[in-house]
Each structure stands twice: as structure tokens, then as C-alpha cells.
Amino acid sequence: MPSFVRLRKFLRAYGRAMAQPVIPVVWLVTSIFGIVASPFGTEHFPLTGRVAFWPITIGLGVLAGGLLRVVVRDCWGLRSFWPEAPLIAVLATLGLTPLFIGLARAVAGPAQHVPSIPAMTGYIFIMSIITSTLRHAVAATWPVVPESEPVPESERVPGSEPVPGSGAGAAPSVPAPPDRDAAARLMARLSPELRAPLIRLQMRDHYVEVFTEAGSETVLLRMADAICAAEGVAGLQVHRSHWVARQAIRGVIRAQGKVSLALQDGTQVPVSRGNAPAVLALGLKEMPPQADNGPQAPQAMVAR
Template structure:
């Protein structure tokens, strides 16, 4: 595998395991299984061993489901548009190892001999649990997206003749309430967007408040800019009107000099729009 893929996968895993809500949900599920004692565990295990059994079983199965879902999210990124569908595919694949692990732990705990019907039943149960864990993981990774849908809502954008995203003329309010993208940033970095650029599977967002790397496809980030005046100038760069210092031409090659001194390349696809806007 390529190193950038491994790096992005590890970052996504860290994002998941650092989420307090996921751990709270995990603890609640383990508590429910411990207290209710399903699958005969209440009759066959004392209170403390039963807690240990369900804690170990859920820790391993959740880990398998989450790792599989995050791996599928990265591997299928170019083939499947929906992140949720990508992760659910990974969760479905994880049902097989989850079922086998469940069988192994159950057999070792209860001194039982595995049978083919029992293994198939554990795999079927593993499929249900894996999909459930994946759904919880997805909600954990997209809490801010849910806030945007419930609060900020959608904002209209305009397109140029070639279908590339451009912004309209209206200038957002100083409170930046019309820019859904900002809800993904830390409060200290929430200001008017100035520059967006691709970094692996992430988007680096520069605002008047600061700079931050977020787990979001570039196209999705552009769709959340709201009415900020600016233009996509390259497949990996979007710049705001207010951040462009001047257009630089050098032997037919065009770049934009930004307010912080950075030079951004202009691709041929966007050259005409750039000349019209800043030339």
C-alpha cells in the first residue's frame, strides 16, 4: 500500500478512537450485555467473569469492525461516492472474522466444541453487530456534518459555463453564519475562508482566523463555502477574491500570488476564468 494511504487511514482511526461519544456508546453496550446476560451468559457466568467476558468480546469485535470500515473507506474512496456506503461495505466484510472470534471466545469460555451451525449463527450475529458498530462510527466521525444539516442548512452557489464551482456576488456576514464549512473547524479558526487546498484525502482550510486540516474531500469542501467570493483555479486549489494579491504570468504559465506570499498554480482548465476575474 502507498504510504499516504496508510497515513490517512491512521489519521481516520485516531479521529475515531479519540471521540468520547464512541467510547460512551461502547461502555453503554457492554453494560447492557453485562446486566442482561444474553446467550445464557447470566446462568453460566458469575457477575465479575461475565463483565470480563463481554468487555473482551466487545473490545475485539468493535476493533475489527472499526478497522475494517475505515480501511474500506480509504480503499473504495475513488469507486464509491458515499462514505457511509464505503464503511458499511467494510463492516459487512468484517462479519466473518467477528463471527469466528465470537465462536473462539465462546468456546474457550464455556468449554464448548464449535459446530458448523453455531459458527454460521455467530457470523450472522457478527454481521448485525458489525453494521451497528459501523453506523455508530460513522455518526461519530460526522457529528459536525449533522450539526450543519440541522442548523446551518444548505446554501446556494453558482457555476461557470464549464460547470466549475464559483461563488456568487453576495458577501457573507461577518459572523460567517452562512458558511457551513466553518462548522467543521475549531472555533479559533473560524473566519472568512481565504484558501482551500488538497492534502492527501484531507482539505487544508486557511481562513482569517487560522489554518486547519480537516477530513473532507475537496469537492465537498467547495460545496460548503456558501457565498464567499472566490474561484477554483486548479484541481487542488480554491482562493478567495480578497486573498489574491496579483496574477503572475511567466512564459505562458500563470500563478496567483496570495496575501501570505504563497504562489498557487493556475491550470489551463481555469485559465480563462482567472484572466477574466483577476487579469
């Protein structure tokens, strides 16, 4: 994938992470709490120092935390609490400690009651772990939109004709022309610029990464719920972690006793042994084995 495409995808992911309405509320509430309660030794700062220190440090922490989450989760694919939370905490501690120490020295006043470097390091690491713990706890209990919930007309997308979809592991017999209305409930969860014909779904812990012809985005859904939300798009679940749209399949690859599918976006998706007979029965075009260094092959070929 060209570097500018990766950069654009990264910036979009970071923009979505920072565009959540709750972020300015959290920043304001925690800033006021820091100024009033003055934790972590900042009670020795003058009032003007606290008014400067807490909003700035919390703002930097929010910006850095969002950036690190995108890097660790979307770029490195680490979405489980371990090792995601400790890794983000370590990176945040290394990057923010010098900044926060410098700011504390600038606003501490004549008495210079500045937390030591070990103390500041501990504060940042602990706060990062607490934030990640709360985020994962909320993610694990986040309600899933019921299947019967209607999708607003304004959120419907143009694209592929409703075709009876296959169940998990069953293969559709006749491909049908795409109709994007078929996946409207799933598309409603994506950013508007990513609402395009569906290519595949990939499970990642409590999340599902949705790949369309316009890009990809991670949504908080179980794999089974994501497949139900895409009902009407002809497709098949080829692995417990992978579902593919029928129209996106270019061919089948058999190598070293393993079966995989080559898709139109250049990815290569593994087929589990239990689903291999149904996939081979489709009579797909046989393709030669591909190197695993394609645009997304290392990520797509992970068998969970």
C-alpha cells in the first residue's frame, strides 16, 4: 500500500478517534477537577500555575493517547487488553514525562514544588492504565444495536441487491449483482466516506474490522452480529474470524495443504479446514500461491 494511502488511512482513524463528543467533556471535567483538587503534589502550585498545568497536560494526554491507540490498535493490530494497555502506558510515559516535568517547572512558582521524575512517571503510567481499563470495560458491555432497529433513511447507502445470504460456513450458490442497501445496517456504523460495497469482515476480539472498497474501519460488534447486519449481501464465513463477500472473491489458492481466498483488494484470507469443502465446491478459479508480502497479506493471513 502506498505510503500516502497509509498516511491518509491513519489520519482518518485518528480523526475519528478524536471526534468523539465525549472527549471535550472529559477534558473540561478532568481539568476542573485537577485545578480544584490539585492531586499529585500540584497543591503547592499557585492558582495560576494549576490553571495552566492541568488543562494543558490533560489536553496533551488526550491527544497523545488517541494517537497511541491508533498506532497500537490499527497499525500494530494489538486490541486485547494485554498487551495493548501496558504498551500504550509505556509509550505515553516515555513521551509525556519530559513534557510534563518541563511544564511543571515552568508553572510551579518560586517554591518549585515539582514532582520528581520517578513520581511523574508513575502518575502517567497509572493514569494510562486506568484509562485503558475503563475503556475496555465499557467496550465489553457496550450494547449491540438490535437487528430489528430501523436505519434512518439518511444513513442508507446505495449499492447491492438483496440476495439471500448464506449462514456461517455455508456458500451461496449463485452470485448476484451488488446492492448497497443490503448492508445498510452495517454501513450505518461506518464513517460516511467508507460506506461502499462490502469486501470482507475480520474479527478482532470484541471488535470487527469492516473492509469496503473505500477503506476499513473497526466497529464494536460481535462477528455474528456483523454478519447478521450484512444480511442480504451474498457472502460466506470461511473461518471463525473471517467473512467475505462473494463478489469480492477473485479465486482460490491451495498451497501446502491449506486453502485461502484471493480477494479483489489484494488480500489473502485463510479458509478453515471445516469450511474448505464448501469453498472448493463453488468451483472458483484456481490461482497460484501468492507471496505473503502483498499490500495487506501479513495482517489478513493471521488465523485466529
